[in-house]
Amino acid sequence: MPKYRVVETMPAPALQCPDCGTHLAEPSRQARGAWRCPRCDCQLSGAWSLRPDSLLALTVATAVLWLPALILPLMRLENLGLDREASLLDCVLRLMEGAYLPVGLLLLLTLVIMPLVNLLSAGRLLWAARAGSGGGAPDPLWMAMYRHSRDWAMTDIFLLGILIAMTKLGDMATVTPGPGLFCLVVAVLLRLIIETLAQPDQLQRLLEARHDS
């Protein structure tokens, strides 16, 4: 069924290192600590075992926070009796005006679309990796989307950007953090936990083990 996987003829070397192509035997399940390729030091699996059920729960929690993080105001600025609020979506829309459209589209991609793709693909793959899940193996496209979205979703960097913007504005007006900021911080923390625990290669092997047998 999984047409993307060429089944190895020799049984012993279980997989190939994605970075240097070395054939490696999978270590025993009792082994602790991160597993790295002995030749190129590529991390092949994290230090923790992958538990799809708990990670799926975290993914759902992130999804709940995602919309409020996007539309609720991140911060509120008060200056000479005037006040103004801006949400993440406002920042993206502000740069979509006029000549800065390419930058606006880039922000839309890195702050809105890619985090959403990351959520959906992580959810789909983790759902398929659960012990009792029925149905066939997920389309390999989901794994490709998951790998790409890990690189292009940049909400973690945006958080540092908020910190810098707030300090820059500090001397010119009164800045108060808004509810959107709280949702964004929690959503980013949850995403970082999911991404650290669900390494793509590790998840891929788990999926193959579930659906090949």
Added chain:
Amino acid sequence: MTPNASAAQQRTLAWSLLLAATVWLVPANLLPIMAVTEAGRGNASTIADGIWQLFEAGMPGIAIIVFVASLLVPLFKVLVLAVIYWRAARENNPLLSTRAYRLVYWIGRWSMLDVFVVALLAAVVEFGNLARVEPGPGVLAFALAVVLTMLSAHAFSPQQLWLQDPDGADHGYT
């Protein structure tokens, strides 16, 4: 990353994207990335100006973060990638190059920091004639440079660094 492309084809694509990124880095650093208008007086600032303002405002920690993310990292990344691509054809220390590649791949995203700061300031500081922040043309060039360097790193796969290695393995390349 297309797995079927030959190593040389991959390098050509990676080189051209890197070259385009280098070209865009020049206007990115010379043109103002934003303009602050306060009480009718306009004040455009480049990336370097913004860092200096943070220093003068007594925030050296944040100034150093911005300096590293938006000035050092883009330059460092272009240089390191150029060295890796240059050496790839006759690689004699694949482990070192692979480690450098992974480092550069990981830190590259952080250069987007300045673009996000400009977007935030432009969205939140809008008080009509009293004070407003407008994005400057530099931010366009800077965003392009960052994306092009990221795409260049993605176009190159570290597998080809191991082709010349004596204890070779099957890579699927011809």
